[in-house]
Each structure stands twice: as C-alpha cells, then as structure tokens.
Amino acid sequence: MARAILLLPLLFAAPIHAAEDKRPETRSTVAAPITYPATDKVPVTETLFGEAVADPYRWLENDVRSDPKVAAWVAAQNKTTDAYLATLPGRAAFKARLTQLFNYERFGVPEKKGSRYFYSRNSGLQNQAVLYVRDSLDGEGRVLIDPNTWAKDGATALGEYQPSEDGKRLVYSIQDGGSDWRTVKVLDVDTGQVMPDELKWVKFSALAWAKDGSGFFYSRFPEPKAGAEFQALNENQAVYFHKLGTAQAADRLVYSTPDTPKRGHSAQVTDDGRYLIVTTSEGTDNRYEVTLIDLADGKYAPKKLVNGLENEWSYAGNTGNTFYWQTNKDAPRGRIVAMDVTRPQAIRDVVPQDQAVLEGARTIGGQLVLSYLVDAKTEIRRYAPDGRKLGTVKLPGIGTASISGDADDAEAFYAYTSFNAPTTIYRYDVKADRATAWASPKVAFDPSRYGVEQRFYTSKDGTRVPMFVVRRKDVTAPAPTMLWGYGGFNVSYTPAFSASRIAWMEQGGVFVLANIRGGGEYGKAWHDGGRLKNKQNVFDDFIAAGEYLIAEGITKKDGLAIQGGSNGGLLIGAVVNQRPDLFAAALPAVGVMDMLRFDRFTAGRYWVDDYGYPSKAEDFMILRAYSPYHNITAGKTYPAILATTADTDDRVVPGHTFKYTAMLQATDIGPKPHLVRIETRAGHGSGKPTDKIIEETADLYAFAAKWTGLEVRPVE
Structure with a gap:
C-alpha cells in the first residue's frame, strides 16, 4: 500500500463476564502429572569462548516438512497438549464468546x-x-x-x-x-x-x-x-x-550490492514520479543509506544521497529537487529536514526535534502531516512546507491513529483505535481540518464499561516506565491479570482494540501493556536502553511491572499471567528463568529462544542490531546469560507454561520453541504443565485465519484462567 504514517496497532484478542477469585486450589494443585512425549537427547557440545555449551536438542531445528522424526515429535507434543487443554473448563466459553466478539465489520x-x-x-x-x-x-x-x-x-x-x-x-x-x-x-x-x-x-x-x-x-x-526455502539465510x-506483460526472467536489475550480501534494499517512487528512492539497511535498526535514481532518462544511474548506515532517513515528500526527510541525525527523537538533492550534504531544519517522538511523516494535500508519540499515545500535527505550525488533527481520545493520503490531494483518511474503541475510519479534509466518520464498527459489547488508565512505575535502576491498565470499571479488587510486553527493535506499542482481550476482561480479568525499554516509545535513547549490552534492562522493566501490579493490589501474587510474541516471546522465556516465583502462567509465542544460534536461519541475521553477534566474545557472554533455552534451572518451581509456534514460521523458525519446550520438559522445574501448541499452515502471525486465531486464543486464555484463578462463566 502507499506510504502512510503508521503506528503499529496491537493485533490481539480477548473473552467475557466478571468473577472473583474463588478457586485458588485450581492454581496450586495438579490433578495428575503429565507424561510428556519422549524427546531424544543427542550429545552435541561446542566450546564457545572457553565454555562448553551443550545443545542436545539441535536436531529439532530441522524443518518439520522434510524431517519425519521432527514431524513425529510435533504430532506427539500436540496430542499431549490437546489432551490437557480438553480438560480446561473455560475453553468452550472463551471460544463461544470470541466467536461473537470477532463477528463485527472491520x-x-x-x-x-x-x-x-x-x-x-x-x-x-x-x-x-x-x-x-x-x-x-x-x-x-x-x-x-x-x-x-x-x-x-x-x-x-x-x-x-x-x-x-x-x-x-x-x-x-x-x-x-x-x-x-x-x-x-x-x-x-x-x-x-x-x-x-x-x-x-x-x-x-x-x-x-x-x-x-x-x-x-x-x-x-x-x-x-x-528444500532450504524456509530455513536458509536471506x-x-x-x-x-x-x-507489465513480460516474464520475471526479463526484469531489469535496478540496484544491488553483491559485495555486501547482508544489505537489504527497498524502493519507492517519489510523489512526482521523477525519482526512485532506494533505502538500504543491514539489520533491523533504523540506520539507512539512501540512493537516488533519476527515472527520466531511463539510464537508472544511482546517486548516493546518504552514506554510512548511521541514521534514519525516511522520505516525507518533495517539491522538485527539495526533498523532505524524517531523520534522527542529531535528533534522537526525530526531526524533519529539507535537502537539495543536487547538494545532498546541505540540509536544513524544517521541523526541529520535540519532546515528543516523531513516528512518521508524509506530505498530504501540500502539508507536512507528522505523527508523534506523547507518552505512548498518538498526536498528529500539521505543518506548512516551511515549518510553520498549522495545528493538530483532533482525535477522539487517548489512542492510536494512522493517516494516509497523497501529496497533491487534500482528501485523506485516518484510522483511530484504543483499548476500548474498535478501529473507526475517518475521512479527513486536510485544508479544512475537518473529519467525518467513514466506517464505524458495531460491536457485541459495551465500550463504556471499560476504563483505560496510564500509570508509571519505577524499574530496578530507577527508570520511570509507563504502562496501560485496562479493565471493567467495576473491577476494583485484585483480579487475574494478563501482563503483555515486547521491548525491542524500536517498536512502539500503543493503545489499540483487541476483540480477544475484551473476552479476558469481560470475565473480570485485567489487561496490562508495559511500555518497557527496547521499544521506540521515547525515541532512540529508549531503544538503546534495551538492546545489546543493555538488554537486561528489558527484563528488569518487565519484572518490575509485575511486582508493581502485585504491590498496588491490581492482581494477587498467584494471579499474574504474562504474554508476548516474537521478541516478546524471548522476553517471556527470559523473565520466567529469572523470576519463576513471580508468575502464575506464561504464554511465550513464536519466541527467539536460542540466543546462540538465532543468526543462522532466515531473517535471524537482521537481528544482530538488537541482540549482538553470537560469534563475538563480548556479545556471546551477554547472550549466554539470558538465552531462554540455555538458562532453564532445575530445582526451581516454574509457572505453568504454554508456548506457541507454527510449522511454517520462517521469520522465527519453530526450532527455537521446539528446543525450548524439550528442555523445559526434561528439567526438574516443578509439577505445573509445560506444554507447546504447534499450529499447522501458519507462520509468524501475519495472514493467520480468523478461525485459527479464535481457536488459539481460547486455548491460551483457558490455560491462563486455570492458573491465575479466573473463573470463566458460560456465555449467555
């Protein structure tokens, strides 16, 4: 789709009805021990920087589609997990209510x-x-x-x-x-x-x-x-x-860097159609080189505008040779600069850095429309091309908005959402500064019953960290709570609607989003404070969030479930190892669990910007210290764990979760269940069908309800 100001929404769901914690015995007692499928241990040990590192489950890295032994292991694990999930009393109620809640026009x-x-x-x-x-x-x-x-x-x-x-x-x-x-x-x-x-x-x-x-x-x-399509490095x-009308074999090569194969390249055409902008990166960090190609003469000769992979440079529009860029060069929270592309070294401020974080920029209807984060909430501001302030776009409340439009057309559209507000689409006249609803959903719940509160808590090193607490307004006593986090790759998580989470809160549960370091909520410094040698800050922030929720009486000590996916799955695996006593249930999804081999598969090599290089001694020591797979500790009582992955995930290959699960099940970490749910014909999350989302969410919430004491009432 066309380039737009995009603030990443939360794409998760939840289930219904209130309940007091009346069944603590369901959390502390396991009716019968689970017999886990046998998993072969193969003696694989490598000496890495003087340390002998065992990897007995490396064979589970093999592709499930081509290795019958791995396929058999997956089938056995799913059979065990399905049998356990079938015993959970809340599963059917959650599925029924989720089906109702998802049934609205979007x-x-x-x-x-x-x-x-x-x-x-x-x-x-x-x-x-x-x-x-x-x-x-x-x-x-x-x-x-x-x-x-x-x-x-x-x-x-x-x-x-x-x-x-x-x-x-x-x-x-x-x-x-x-x-x-x-x-x-x-x-x-x-x-x-x-x-x-x-x-x-x-x-x-x-x-x-x-x-x-x-x-x-x-x-x-x-x-x-x-045979290497889903595992080979990209x-x-x-x-x-x-x-148009020609075979792919005849496509014209426009730009490549064969001498630096790890570099990736993305292309966009300027608003006037005159130029092609090629943005080059090597990892996940916002550090780009920019190449300009003049399309007018058909020669496609490249001209380097920005060298060095040092800063963010995102195209925001142009008038002739004057290009507007969003950049964090000399501005860790972002600014807008103008560049004459005939003299690319000379740039000038148009919109200077603000206390808020600049998230996106686009020229719409002749104006610079900029999206900011203010304490993890969206604010959209308008400027003239010379930097004069023209006002803000009035949004319905505290939430997240994304706006899209063309440089020469004043007609734009934006989406607005919050934790208790399903996404509504507005038509927006940029010049008149007037918005009208274009598509408003009708949902099967009453949004006015839910309150959204932003709080701030103190992490281990004294850092002030924000969180959003969302619950029914009549839920005032400590209640089973789902704490969610990500903490990486400069990704900001902001208020957004989730049908699934409504289902959890309807039953009387609390949902909490912690905006921990590693994300982009407060700009480059917030990201840098949670990556590489500072990665432990991410885990400390999340642990501090859990301690705060208990201390403030939002949940009880045995009422806290935690959830996260991808880098957030790594987060859940790491904090469970570090503080297993703090959590009642853990739901790590598609997680990066082997921090010593993540860079060997598909897109994993991009992640070194956040994680570092396992092949470098200094980085290895940091990664080894928190790698979920390598730090499961016998003799501690772990929370109930239901990990999830998918057989066709070629972003974070499922071998991460397979190995992690095998190690959990082979280690003496207490009687609570430690299971894995492996979806078929599903990947990292994108494109997952609605019916699979409902099935998976019902399983996860029924599991979390069992171990946090959330009494799940039948759907009326």
Whole structure:
C-alpha cells in the first residue's frame, strides 16, 4: 500500500463476564502429572569462548516438512497438549464468546488512486479480509480480490497491494500458510481479471508503480536451494523493475550490492514520479543509506544521497529537487529536514526535534502531516512546507491513529483505535481540518464499561516506565491479570482494540501493556536502553511491572499471567528463568529462544542490531546469560507454561520453541504443565485465519484462567 504514517496497532484478542477469585486450589494443585512425549537427547557440545555449551536438542531445528522424526515429535507434543487443554473448563466459553466478539465489520484505511478508492473489509468471521474498490467516494463497493476462495483452510492471505496512479491496475502479493515469501501478481481493475504476470522469491518488499503505469519496482532474493526455502539465510536482496506483460526472467536489475550480501534494499517512487528512492539497511535498526535514481532518462544511474548506515532517513515528500526527510541525525527523537538533492550534504531544519517522538511523516494535500508519540499515545500535527505550525488533527481520545493520503490531494483518511474503541475510519479534509466518520464498527459489547488508565512505575535502576491498565470499571479488587510486553527493535506499542482481550476482561480479568525499554516509545535513547549490552534492562522493566501490579493490589501474587510474541516471546522465556516465583502462567509465542544460534536461519541475521553477534566474545557472554533455552534451572518451581509456534514460521523458525519446550520438559522445574501448541499452515502471525486465531486464543486464555484463578462463566 502507499506510504502512510503508521503506528503499529496491537493485533490481539480477548473473552467475557466478571468473577472473583474463588478457586485458588485450581492454581496450586495438579490433578495428575503429565507424561510428556519422549524427546531424544543427542550429545552435541561446542566450546564457545572457553565454555562448553551443550545443545542436545539441535536436531529439532530441522524443518518439520522434510524431517519425519521432527514431524513425529510435533504430532506427539500436540496430542499431549490437546489432551490437557480438553480438560480446561473455560475453553468452550472463551471460544463461544470470541466467536461473537470477532463477528463485527472491520475496514482498512482506503487508498485513493485516480477516482477510485481501494480498501479492505472483513464482514466479521471471514478468515481473510476482502479487498474492495469503489469508483467514487459514496459509490457501491465491489469485490476486487477475495482471498477466502484461495485455500480450503483459509490460510492463504492477501499480502501487500498497491494500485497504479490511475487506479486501473493493481499489483498485489499472495502469502501462503503464513510464510514471509510472497508471490506477486497483477490485476486489471476494470475487468477483475488476473494478468499473466507472476513474480517469485519476493520477501520484505515494497511494491512501487512507475508513474506511467508501465510496470513497477520490487525487491527479491535469489531463488534458494531446493528444500532450504524456509530455513536458509536471506541474503543478496536486489531491486528490480518489472514491465507489465513480460516474464520475471526479463526484469531489469535496478540496484544491488553483491559485495555486501547482508544489505537489504527497498524502493519507492517519489510523489512526482521523477525519482526512485532506494533505502538500504543491514539489520533491523533504523540506520539507512539512501540512493537516488533519476527515472527520466531511463539510464537508472544511482546517486548516493546518504552514506554510512548511521541514521534514519525516511522520505516525507518533495517539491522538485527539495526533498523532505524524517531523520534522527542529531535528533534522537526525530526531526524533519529539507535537502537539495543536487547538494545532498546541505540540509536544513524544517521541523526541529520535540519532546515528543516523531513516528512518521508524509506530505498530504501540500502539508507536512507528522505523527508523534506523547507518552505512548498518538498526536498528529500539521505543518506548512516551511515549518510553520498549522495545528493538530483532533482525535477522539487517548489512542492510536494512522493517516494516509497523497501529496497533491487534500482528501485523506485516518484510522483511530484504543483499548476500548474498535478501529473507526475517518475521512479527513486536510485544508479544512475537518473529519467525518467513514466506517464505524458495531460491536457485541459495551465500550463504556471499560476504563483505560496510564500509570508509571519505577524499574530496578530507577527508570520511570509507563504502562496501560485496562479493565471493567467495576473491577476494583485484585483480579487475574494478563501482563503483555515486547521491548525491542524500536517498536512502539500503543493503545489499540483487541476483540480477544475484551473476552479476558469481560470475565473480570485485567489487561496490562508495559511500555518497557527496547521499544521506540521515547525515541532512540529508549531503544538503546534495551538492546545489546543493555538488554537486561528489558527484563528488569518487565519484572518490575509485575511486582508493581502485585504491590498496588491490581492482581494477587498467584494471579499474574504474562504474554508476548516474537521478541516478546524471548522476553517471556527470559523473565520466567529469572523470576519463576513471580508468575502464575506464561504464554511465550513464536519466541527467539536460542540466543546462540538465532543468526543462522532466515531473517535471524537482521537481528544482530538488537541482540549482538553470537560469534563475538563480548556479545556471546551477554547472550549466554539470558538465552531462554540455555538458562532453564532445575530445582526451581516454574509457572505453568504454554508456548506457541507454527510449522511454517520462517521469520522465527519453530526450532527455537521446539528446543525450548524439550528442555523445559526434561528439567526438574516443578509439577505445573509445560506444554507447546504447534499450529499447522501458519507462520509468524501475519495472514493467520480468523478461525485459527479464535481457536488459539481460547486455548491460551483457558490455560491462563486455570492458573491465575479466573473463573470463566458460560456465555449467555
């Protein structure tokens, strides 16, 4: 889709009804020991920087699709987990209520091209959102792409898409089974017919049309060796131009760096269509090189604008040779600068750094529209191109907003959401500063029953950390609580609606989001304070959040469940090892659990910006100290753990969770269950069908309810 100010929403859900903690015995007693499937221990030991490091479950790194032994282990683990989950009394109630809560109409932010409006819509329980188009703002929407027809299990999704400037063509990608790999195709919008064009081995790619609609720019990797598609490292990404009606083999190579294969490249066309901007990075940190290619003469000669992979440089618009950039150069919380691309070394301030964190910038209707984070809440401000303040966009409340529009069109759209407010789409007139609701959902609960409170607590080293506490307004006594965190990669988590979390809170539970270090909520310093040698701060912040919730009477000592995914899964694994006494239940999802081998698979090599290099002695010592797989300690009583992953996750390969689970089950860490739930034909999370989300969430919440004492009442 077109570049927009995007503040990452929370895409999680929750279940219904209030309850006091009346059954403490359900948390402290296991009816019968669980007999875990046997897992072979293979003697593998490496000496790393003078330390003998055992890795007896390395064989579980093998791809489940090609190794029958791993496939058998997965089947046995799922059988054991399913049998345990079937005993949980709240499972059916959660599933029933989640099904009700998910059954509401959901819209994406419209993309206007030509006179047409492109937008996604899910009628409620569709496994995948459907892409619609309107020929005018108030016209009748018609289905353009319905991915629900692509696979019987609903696990094939529409990925990225971008309409051409005149709205007559649409380039789109297909994501199958949750994989990061994409197949790219082109649609004739007038006829609805899929054109012959088909591109393979596309991953982590923007899709950018040439202004004349003759074709588009994209990024791809070389074709991997057979059988290595879902585990091999992703290297040598390059930018190509695809001319409509031709084979992929004829695509023109536009930009590559074969001498530095770890560098990745993303391309976008400027608002005026004159230039191609290639942004180059090597990891996940916002440190870019920028190359400009003049498309006018057809030579595609590259001109380096920014060297060094030192700072963020994100295109915000241009007028002729004057380009506007969002950057953190000499401004750790971000600023807007102007650059004459004929003299790229000379830049000038347009909007200086503020106390708030600049999250995104875009030229819309001739104005610079900037999105800021103010204590982890969105504020959208408007400026003239010369930096004069023009005002703010009035939002409905404390929440998260993302806005999209074109440089020469005053008509824009923005989405607004909060913990108790489902996403509403607004049409916004930039010049008139006027917003009207374009799509408002009707939901099966009363938002006014829920309160959102922001609190601040003190971490181990005295740092002040924010958290959001969300619960029914009548829940005032200590209640079972779900504490969620991420803490990495400069990612900011802000207030957003989740149908699933409503289900948890309806039952009387509390939901808490801790904005721990490692994220981007307070700019570069907040990120740097939670990565590399400072990674322990992330775990300390999260542990301090749990201690605060108990001390403040929000939950009881045996009433705290914790949850996080991906880097957040690493967080959960690490803090459970460090403070198993603090938590009643833990739900690590698709986590990075082996910190000594993460950089050997698929996208793992990008993560060294946050984690460091296992091959370097100083980094190794830090990673070894908190790696979840390597620090499970016998003789301690661990909380109940239900880890989750998926067989086709090629972002964080499932071997991380497989090895972690095997080590949990082989270690004497107490009688509570330590299980894994392994989804089939699902990946890291993107594209997961609605029915699988509901099933998985019901299992997770029933498990957490059992071990925190949340009494789950039947759905009325």
